[in-house]
Amino acid sequence: MARFLPPESFSAATEDLSLLPFNFERTGANRYLVANMVGDFIRLTEDELHRLVGLQVRPGDGLYEKAYAAHLVTGASQKAQRQLLAARLRSRMSFLQQVTPLHIFVVTLRCEHSCPYCQVSRQSTDRSRFDMSEETAMRALDIAFASPAARIKIEFQGGEPLLNFPLIRTIVAAAKARSGKKLEFVIASNLALLDDTVLEFCKANNVLLSTSLDGPADLHNKNRPRPGGNSHELAVAGIRRAREILGPDAVGALMTTTEASLDRVDDIIDEYLKLGLDGIFLRPLSPFGFAIKTKQFAKYDARKWLAFYERGLRRVLEINRKGTPFREFYAALLLTRMLSDRPIGYVDLRSPAGAGLGALVYNYDGSVFASDEGRMLAETGDDAFRLGHVEHDSYNSLILSDKLIGAISSSLTQCAPECSTCVYESHCGADPVYHHATQGDALGIKPLSAFCARQKGIMGLLLDILENSPEDAAILRRWGAA
Amino acid sequence: MTLPLYGTASQSVGFSSDRARSVVRLRSIESGAERHVADFALAKAPHEVRRAIEADWSSILVVSEGAIDLPSSFQGRLVVVPPKYGYLADGDVIGFDHASRKFRTLYRRNSAHNSFLVTERCNNYCLMCSQPPKDVDDRWILSEIKESLPLIDRATGALTFTGGETLSDWQDFIAVLKECRDRLPATAIQVLTNGRAFVDSQIVDAWKDIGHPNLMAAIPVYASVDHVHDHVVQAKGAFDETILGILKLKDRGQRVEIRVVLHALTAPIIEDTGRWLARNLPFVDHVALMGLENTGFAIANDATLWMDPVDYGDGLARAVDHLSAAGVNVSVYNLPKCVLPKSVWPHALQSISDWKNGFVEECDRCDAKNTCSGFFTTGRPRFSRGVRAVTFDREELSRLVN
Structure with missing residues (x-):
């Protein structure tokens, strides 16, 4: 029998070590949060961070093992960790293979609601002025079908899209008659006309x-006025009816947070729970209404919103602890990226x-926008994200337009x-429309x-729960895995 | 109890000296199946020899204490093996060395745990190796396997190839796997390998080209840190090569199982290893966390390796949690239920091969025995201080019944 060698025989010498890319942030006295290239987090003390950066780590000292397992340090001649990081990064970024999977058709700008946070609807009955024409819709469909994604989602928006229901029928039939893509359809409606x-x-x-469901009746109806003041009643009835006819997963509800919502998060969540919905998306205050006009986008608002969010998330976790599975969808999204x-x-x-x-928006008048928020900006006179028009543009000319390339290339988080x-970069995103x-x-x-403050705030909160509250952490891990 | 899979025939007659070895398949005397040149009638007792001769068998294997007197008219081949090989049955295959009369049971048709040793050579030298490597020219083993494959029942559910490092002579071994593809397409083929060979793109491409519909490479990963793994396998650079090999296999859509053997160097860090696997290799097809078989080098390194499973049960449970949460199919092998936390029970399988699987007296009083792995009977078995009969309460019993 040959002699067995001791552990020391398998240790790398310091000169054979090499650092791998990582980001870090000081989180307290002597405490650092460190993330590797694909966003795995570990905590290091200041001394540990210094020793790591100076490669003053040795197999067996504990720090080497921690840093090696987290892909912060590798052997200069080793390849496995670099290949693992490459494979993982490739997986994380592979959403890029599905180019423009979402196509939003604004089939009308008319709406019977008059929500103050909405910048785009019209109370007009003038169909010819604010409805999308069939000709425009078919041109938009040409563009949607020219996008490379094998599966596209066509979303009908407004205004209230059901005010132009005949065009929805026409578009769905025309899309289905074309071949080459798998199709999904969504109507974003207030359900009043369902x-x-x-x-x-x-x-x-x-x-x-x-x-849209903004919460209990008083809050919802205040946010979403309509003649008769019965928006909430109609939305709730519509949700119930749709779940009954189409199935429980066929209708989703979204809330918009307003100033009035900020101290009502428990009520809002309870409203969703009462309706039998399986979760809630606690969305930030939209900057495209009130905030734009008043330029109140400073951190103060983000902090208020984060308090609202944290209270909401803790309420949702409490609901889960008591045995009812119920998600906060934004946290679930971030957790999937983090875990x-x-x-x-x-x-x-x-x-x-x-x-x-990710998406193109075809406005009622044929203008094409890079996002729904870009369309809202145009309503206030800012055409920064108006990429062109269905009349004289093709999918390629829209996607390769200077405006879009400029906005995307100047906002890459990877080099901004x-x-x-930023220690959270792997899990975050660029939002050029918001920042514009x-x-x-x-x-x-x-x-x-405020976007940045919210992102860092939520991810910091999620990390804190994952590390310090085992019971809640188990719930969050389930969200991230699903 | 342990089935003896190796032995020496007490008598042999009629084997030519042109070749050193024969592969022999046993057939019941009454078998009406078409006779292959490798087929021997299986006489379970001396008096059955005459019956075999009458049934026109010219090749006979007899299970007998003493020598067999053959009629002078008998011109065929005869092998006599001692009664402890009485488990041999119709369809079984043995390899027989003419000069030494040594034989090895290669395949038992009624077993779910058939494995072929491919070679004893290995480029790892694992501290706990149950099959200590030898640097010898044993390429004849692959020829024997090639000769055996046509004799194996096509309905065989699963077949394992083990070593040594199975890919030591990768070209010849891959030719054997291609034979399996052609002859045993419905059999789950598992190959135990340290995966280092797959660093070579030529080898991993050849593996992919085998195209067996149910082929799995089972590869050990002992830690998330290079030097810990390298120390366990006693080969510097092995971790890097093994992980790269796994990545290359998965990149080509091949099925991979990761195996972690649990002992005092790997078990205390099993939660870290499990978390690391869940985070970095969640796309593998299976992860097996395996209790130690205390045989081979494991006995020599007992002082370095022994750790009572009850002392790593909590970490093991957390490792299972991390892997399950990431959607990884995870099993625990070779550990009896009584030493495991209950959360691990649904993952704990009856993994020990039938020929080396046993229970202790305490198990007779245990409600979980029927679904328990039991123990290895090989080498020098070590028992956890946690071994005790498990008693189910009524609720658990009714759940089991339902």
């Missing part, structure tokens, strides 16, 4: 519904940005100041950005 004809059509064509390498192409949480590459060195809207610049100054 009737059996619409439901039968949805059922026959596998069309999903997405609606796995599954590609998440969520439009507002990716870099390269989702503008155009503050972003490229709030700071007049697609890149933006991140310390002044």
Whole structure:
């Protein structure tokens, strides 16, 4: 029998070690949060960080093992960790293989609601002025079908899209008659006009519904006025009816947070729970209404919103602890990115940005926008994200337009100041439309950005729960895995 | 109890000296199946020899204490093996060395645990190796396997190739796997390898080209840190090569199982290893966390390796949690239920091969025995201080019944 060698015989010498890329952030006295290239987090003390950077680590000292397992240090001649990082990064970024999977058709700008946070609807009855024409719709469909994605989602928006239901029928039939792509359809509606004809059509064509529910009746109706003041009643009835006819997963509800919502998060969540919905998306205050006008995009708002979010998330976790599975969808999205390498192409949480590459918006008048928010900006006179018009543009001319390339290439988190060195970069995204809207610049100054403050705040909160609250952490891990 | 898979025939007659070895398949005397040149009638007792001759068998294997007197008219081949090989049955295959009369049971048709040793050579030298490597020219083993494959029942559910390092003579071994593809397409083929050979793109491409519909490479990873793994396998640079090999296999869509043997160098860090696998290699097809078989080098390195499973159960449970949460199919092998936390039970399988699987007296009183791995009977078995009969309460019993 040959002699067995002791552990020391397998240790690398310091000169054979090499650092791998990582980002870090000081989180307290002597405490650092460190993330490797694909966003795995570990905590290091200041001394540990210094020793690591100076490669003053030795197999067996504990720090070497921690840093090696986290892909912060490798052997200069080794390849496995670099290949693992490459494979994982490739997986994380593979959402890029599905270019422009979402196509939003604004079939009308008319709406019977008059929500103050909405910048785009019209109370007009003038069909000829604010409805999309069939000709425009077919041109838009040409563009949608020219996008490379094998599976596309066509989302009908407004205004209230059901006010132009005949055009929805026409577009769905025309899309289905074309071949070459798998199709999904969604109607984003306030459900006030939902009737059996619409439901039968949805059922026959596998069309999903997405609606707005801002919370309990008083809050919802205050946010979403309509003649009769019964928006909440109609939305709730519509959700119930749609779930009954189309199935429980065929209708989703989204909330918009307003100033009035900020101290009502428990009520809002309870409203969703009461309706039997399986989760809630606690969305930030939109900067495209009130905030734009008043330029109130400073961190103060982000902090208020984060308090609202944390309270909401803790309420949702409490609901889970008591035995009812219920998710907060934004946390679930972030957790999937933090705990796995599954590609998440969520439009507002990716870099390269989702503008155009993730979605195109065809406005009622034929103008094409890089995002829904870009369309809202245009309504206030800012054409920065108007990429062209269905009349004289093709998919390629829109995607390769200087405007889009400029916005996307100037906002890459991988190389942007503050972003490229941010410990959360792997899980964050570029939002050029938001930063253009709030700071007049697609890149933006991140310390002044409420988007940045929210992202860091939520991810910090999630990490804190994952590390310090075992019972809640188990719930969060389930969200990240699903 | 342990089935003896190796032995020496007490008598042999009629084997030519042109070749050193024969592969022999046993057939019941009454078998009406078409006779292959390798087929021997299986006489379970001396008095059955005459019956075999009457049934026109010219090749006979007899299980007998004493020598067999053959009629002078008998011109065929005869092998006599001692009664402890009485387990041999119709369809089984043995390899027989003419000069030494040594034989090895290569395949038992009624077993779910058939494995072929491919070579004893290995470029790792694992501290706990149950099959200590030898640097000898044993390429004849692959020829014997090639000769055996046509004799194996096509309905065989699973077949394992083990070593040594199975890919030591990769070209010849891959030719054997291609034979399996053609002859045993419905059999799950598992190959135990340290995976280092797959660093070579030529080898991993050849592996992919085998195209067996149910082929799995089972590869050990002992830690998330290079020097820990390298120390366990006693080969510097092995971790890097093994991980690269796994990546190259998965890059080509090949099935991979990761195996972690649990002992005092790997078990205390099993939670870290499990978390690391879940995070970095969640796309592997299976992860097996395996209790130590205390035989071979494991006995020599007992002082370095022994760790009572009850002392690493909590870490093991957390490793299983991390892997399950990442959607990885994870099993625990070779560890009896009584030493494992209950959360691990659904993952704990009856993994020990039938020929070396046993229970202790305590197990007779245990409600979980029927679904328990039991123990290895090989080498010098070491028992956890946690071994005890498990008693189910009524609720658990009714759940089991349902």
